[in-house]
Amino acid sequence: MTSMKSQETTLLTTGLRTYSKTRRKAMLKSAAIHFVLIVACIIAVYPFLRVVSISLRPGVALLSTSLALIPKGATLDNYRTLILDKDFTVWLWNSLIVSVATVLIGLLLAATAAYAFSRWKFPGRRQGLVFLLLTQMVPPGMLLLPIYIMVVRLNLFNTYTGMIIAYSVGSVPFSIWLLKGYYDTIPKELEEAALVDGADPLTTFYRIVLPLAAPALAIAGLFSFMTAWNEYMMARVMLQKASMFTWPLGFQKLRDQFTTQWGVFSAASVLVAIPAMLLFLYSSKWLISGLTLGGLKE
Amino acid sequence: MARVYLENVWKKFGNVVAVRDATLEIEDKEFLILVGPSGCGKSTTLRMVAGLEEISEGNIYIGDTLVNDIPPKDRDIAMVFQNYALYPHMDVYNNMAFGLKLRKFPKAEIDKRVHEAAKILGIENLLKRKPKELSGGQRQRVALGRAIVREPKVFLMDEPLSNLDAKLRVQMRAELAKLHDRLQTTIIYVTHDQTEAMTMGDRIVVQKDGVIQQVGAPMEIYNHPDNAFVAGFIGSPAMNFMDAVLRKEGDDLWVQADGFKVKLPPTRFETACEYIDKEVIFGIRPEDILDLDFTSDADPDLIVTANVDVTEPMGAEVYVYLSAGKESYIARVDAHTRARPGTTHKVVFNTEKAHLFCKDTEASIR
Numbered sequence: 001m002t003s004m005k006s007q008e009t010t011l012l013t014t015g016l017r018t019y020s021k022t023r024r025k026a027m028l029k030s031a032a033i034h035f036v037l038i039v040a041c042i043i044a045v046y047p048f049l050r051v052v053s054i055s056l057r058p059g060v061a062l063l064s065t066s067l068a069l070i071p072k073g074a075t076l077d078n079y080r081t082l083i084l085d086k087d088f089t090v091w092l093w094n095s096l097i098v099s100v101a102t103v104l105i106g107l108l109l110a111a112t113a114a115y116a117f118s119r120w121k122f123p124g125r126r127q128g129l130v131f132l133l134l135t136q137m138v139p140p141g142m143l144l145l146p147i148y149i150m151v152v153r154l155n156l157f158n159t160y161t162g163m164i165i166a167y168s169v170g171s172v173p174f175s176i177w178l179l180k181g182y183y184d185t186i187p188k189e190l191e192e193a194a195l196v197d198g199a200d201p202l203t204t205f206y207r208i209v210l211p212l213a214a215p216a217l218a219i220a221g222l223f224s225f226m227t228a229w230n231e232y233m234m235a236r237v238m239l240q241k242a243s244m245f246t247w248p249l250g251f252q253k254l255r256d257q258f259t260t261q262w263g264v265f266s267a268a269s270v271l272v273a274i275p276a277m278l279l280f281l282y283s284s285k286w287l288i289s290g291l292t293l294g295g296l297k298e
Numbered sequence: 299m300a301r302v303y304l305e306n307v308w309k310k311f312g313n314v315v316a317v318r319d320a321t322l323e324i325e326d327k328e329f330l331i332l333v334g335p336s337g338c339g340k341s342t343t344l345r346m347v348a349g350l351e352e353i354s355e356g357n358i359y360i361g362d363t364l365v366n367d368i369p370p371k372d373r374d375i376a377m378v379f380q381n382y383a384l385y386p387h388m389d390v391y392n393n394m395a396f397g398l399k400l401r402k403f404p405k406a407e408i409d410k411r412v413h414e415a416a417k418i419l420g421i422e423n424l425l426k427r428k429p430k431e432l433s434g435g436q437r438q439r440v441a442l443g444r445a446i447v448r449e450p451k452v453f454l455m456d457e458p459l460s461n462l463d464a465k466l467r468v469q470m471r472a473e474l475a476k477l478h479d480r481l482q483t484t485i486i487y488v489t490h491d492q493t494e495a496m497t498m499g500d501r502i503v504v505q506k507d508g509v510i511q512q513v514g515a516p517m518e519i520y521n522h523p524d525n526a527f528v529a530g531f532i533g534s535p536a537m538n539f540m541d542a543v544l545r546k547e548g549d550d551l552w553v554q555a556d557g558f559k560v561k562l563p564p565t566r567f568e569t570a571c572e573y574i575d576k577e578v579i580f581g582i583r584p585e586d587i588l589d590l591d592f593t594s595d596a597d598p599d600l601i602v603t604a605n606v607d608v609t610e611p612m613g614a615e616v617y618v619y620l621s622a623g624k625e626s627y628i629a630r631v632d633a634h635t636r637a638r639p640g641t642t643h644k645v646v647f648n649t650e651k652a653h654l655f656c657k658d659t660e661a662s663i664r
Contacts, residue, residue, distance in 0.1 A: 189383035197397035198371040211387045
């Protein structure tokens with residue numbers, strides 16, 4: 001009886017020791033992961049905070065070397081100047097129109113084209129996919145001249161339409177590849193079940209496939225938006241009328257030949273980051289994996 | 299409710315023939331089982347009835363309508379898939395209501411049908427859950443529910459129980475049979491599990507390499523298989539097959555195999571006489587090999603002494619793996635058998651129930 005009790009105690013002690021060892025290991029691992037992530041966050045966020053800091057500085061302290069994030073005599077003057085004295089809202093509006101339209105048109109074309117590439121076998125399917133991939137290998141600079149010539153001949157110079165077409169050309173092939181890859185992972189049985197349930201192919205596409213492809217659509221949408229939102233080179237070639245300028249072109253105007261208004265420039269940088277940040281935050285709920293979980297026997 | 303008629307239906311994938319000249323009539327309200335090994339064309343046949351696979355040649359009728367060119371949505375069928383195929387982004391209620399919503403049923407009617415089906419299947423408390431929050435058995439019920447609410451002319455079921463564990467499968471098997479009695483609808487059910495085939499259907503269709511081998515009631519197929527494939531596929535443990543030669547000695551007909559010689563009943567003489575002195579396949583089911591210890595008045599001409607290789611106790615009975623000469627076979631005997639591995643044991647071949655197959659064509663000799 002006594003020996004059994006001591007055996008039990010030994011087992012319990014060994015068990016507890018192993019448990020606390022495993023727990024310690026897990027805590028150390030978690031601490032290491034947190035440390036790396038915190039350092040990465042600081043590296044990512046700090047430059048942005050510096051820009052915010054510069055945008056808040058009063059005119060006299062623009063060239064200060066202080067590292068304080070909230071400068072002495074912080075003011076919103078730069079924002080006021082930017083919004084009231086410059087054409088900032090016009091640039092922002094132009095950028096928004098072009099970017100949102102690029103996203104919508106890009107997604108509409110890519111979502112349907114990718115579905116065809118994913119689900120149907122047709123002559124030229126393979127070649128088409130390779131061709132789309134090849135377009136991504138051409139440096140954007142090389143496309144400037146041909147696109148410029150086409151846009152001028154089509155009388156789309158200095159227009160939203162011209163810009164939207166030019167940006168879509170760049171983003172649609174990538175989106176098609178991305179979405180095709182995702183559609184390939186959506187089980188065909190779900191569509192077949194819908195067909196038997198009474199849906200036609202188009203209904204099946206928008207009631208079953210599209211909702212399940214939300215994560216890929218969100219990524220494709222973000223990619224298209226960011227391509228159009230940040231683009232400078234193409235806009236520089238295709239837009240000459242000041243009222244049509246997108247914000248990257250407008251920013252160029254903030255730099256004069258002899259001086260640059262760094263405070264205003266920083267304020268503008270902060271403001272243009274906001275739509276992109278909001279979009280990222282909004283789409284994060286769609287960027288969840290495992291949306292198709294549970295539909296089929298795994 | 300409707301009859302389904304397949305008339306000389308072929309399905310080819312390039313050079314591969316998946317279904318070869320299938321002609322089959324499924325009666326109204328019948329529970330028909332398509333059974334066969336993997337790749338035999340049973341699922342393809344079902345998918346052609348569903349309209350998910352185009353027909354290469356032939357005609358398919360549902361009711362009196364030729365449905366060759368009618369899309370799945372207009373065939374008034376419902377299908378239960380092997381892997382459930384529930385819509386992951388919809389809850390159970392909407393999964394079941396989807397088909398009715400597409401057909402623009404009034405909301406009250408949809409609600410009524412979904413709740414009725416959920417009640418039948420015992421999933422009323424799961425209506426708000428997403429498929430990923432359900433167990434395998436629950437998902438299977440939802441898939442069934444989605445089919446039931448539609449009240450279609452024909453139910454198509456593609457191995458609906460194959461992903462469930464053994465216990466649940468037995469339970470669902472009984473429930474499906476009950477459901478058929480209750481709904482009184484035509485059901486075409488695909489399975490590779492011969493137990494499901496035997497226990498659930500009114501009739502069984504056995505397929506192999508795209509060809510229908512035999513159509514008949516379960517016991518008819520079990521007792522009178524048309525060929526060696528059907529005989530071997532239906533029944534568990536499978537029928538024993540042995541190479542043998544038919545001999546005539548006096549007025550008696552004997553089966554001579556390597557390791558034993560047994561007499562056939564006189565009733566076999568008429569059908570088997572043309573095979574005398576020829577090689578045949580002798581088939582006998584494990585339950586027709588009897589333990590001599592439990593057989594009274596055994597005919598000495600039917601007794602075979604064999605080596606016991608392995609015994610598998612199953613509880614109520616024992617599977618005894620025997621060998622004599624180069625032939626091995628399984629006997630299904632009483633749990634109290636004295637057969638032990640490494641010993642010899644006497645068994646009785648009930649040749650009244652034995653089968654003979656032509657060595658060349660494997661067709662039944664009867």
